[in-house]
Amino acid sequence: MDIFIQQVMSGLATGGIYASLALALVMIYEATEVVNYSQGEMAMFSTYLCWSLLQAGLPYWVAFFATLVLAFVGGVLIERVIIRPVEDAPILTIVIVCIGLLVILNSVAGWIYSYIQKPFPTPFPGEPFKLGNIYLGKHDLGEIGVTLVVFVLLFVFFRFTTLGLAMRAAAQNPVASRLVGIRVGWMLALGWGLAAAVGAVAGMIVAPVLFLDPNMMGGVLLYAFASATLGGFTSPGGAVVGGLLVGVIENLVATYVSFIGTELKLTVALALIILVLLFRPSGLFGRVTVRRV
């Protein structure tokens, strides 16, 4: 039983990271119907920026928030400069552009910072707490805490502010949004900026565990896809629940199914994607959309 609780807790901690990245994917998908394949690499690149700021001697939290700002600006720029010109192009074009962006960010990071793994500090150092026979790592708890704060902030922003409302409106009905005077193009750019910042949080929180290297987010992105698919690509709340579930499922399967272990963990994510697409394509909480062709 102790092992079970232990695994669930650390599953929730990693699940929080999948949830953040999944949320970033869903935010962009909801606004533009684009699945941003470069979301993981954008997060990785932001984490490198944070690393540079730390190397320059900035205190951790200053570097953390400065990175959020940089990631936000970067996200806005990417939308304006790279995505905007292909906005009305067929979906395949946009997918290729996103994959191109993935490759470029990955290579540029490798070129600037090299492919050698770098240690990345955690803002939550120290001995784990001990509750009975269960150990709770400080960084694990910190991960859960940070992701919860991000979710609450996003919820409040989208639910209660006029700008958040305008962004939701622009995503749902661009034509009607223009008619009430909303600058829809900027709302989409803002959405990319926010998603990039949320992704940056995921990158900075996962880097102490995985070590920083240009391919760090590859696996995480796959889990984030599984999370978003499980929760439903059209549901931000679903992405969060999906992320936590995927984190827990991944850990439990690795612990209790002997032939999978840690080596085949990633396969679990792929199997999950296939199962969801087979039996419930819109995910647990997603909208079923019907399209006439």
Added chain:
Amino acid sequence: MAALLEARSLEGSYGRTKVLHGLDFAVEEGGITTILGANGAGKTTTLRAVSGMVKTSGEIRFAGQRIDGRATEDIARLGVAHVPEGRGTFSQLTVEENLRLGAYVRRGTGALVNEFARVYEYFPVLAQRQRQVAGTLSGGEQQMLAVARGLMLRPRLLLLDEPSLGLAPMVVREIFRIVRAINKEERVSVLLVEQNASIALALADHAYLLETGRVVMSGPAADLQRNDAIRRSYLGY
């Protein structure tokens, strides 16, 4: 009276297909003008041209200012509230959120509370539905919400695209009664596009008849009401 909205040799096209072939029309300040015509005559396109939603050539002036070629959101910001065909409400948002969006460009101009009160006075049924998601309203209520949202902009000009579409006659009469009240009390000018010629002519003071993208007749609404050709083709008696 000066014209609030004026179009000269207005052409409009979707891609390579030209739909409007040089229209001239005007909406008087404080007046109600209607554009009548059968399906496909170009009525909706005319409103879209005014709002900058289709490619146009020719000249459109609003309050003396050229607005042709400007972005839709900028035209809205000048005080043009366009209530599109099929209502165009935000179906997944609540009534209250829809109305808040209507006042989006007037952010920071103070008490929105008064605006809500004013709009709910015209549409009491919406006050009871504040927290309801727009998509779950009845057709008539959605049309009222669309007009109410336009009103939140404090517009000088209200563009109404077939507000009677798909609604029961009683509901249509109610909506037209409210539009008349808004026009009288708020001095909002109205450009109304309708297939239902009899009710539109009863409301409007000036009318244009559109056939395949051209104005074929225009004049005071009362004159068109008495015109034999219009009676036979559009009023059906």
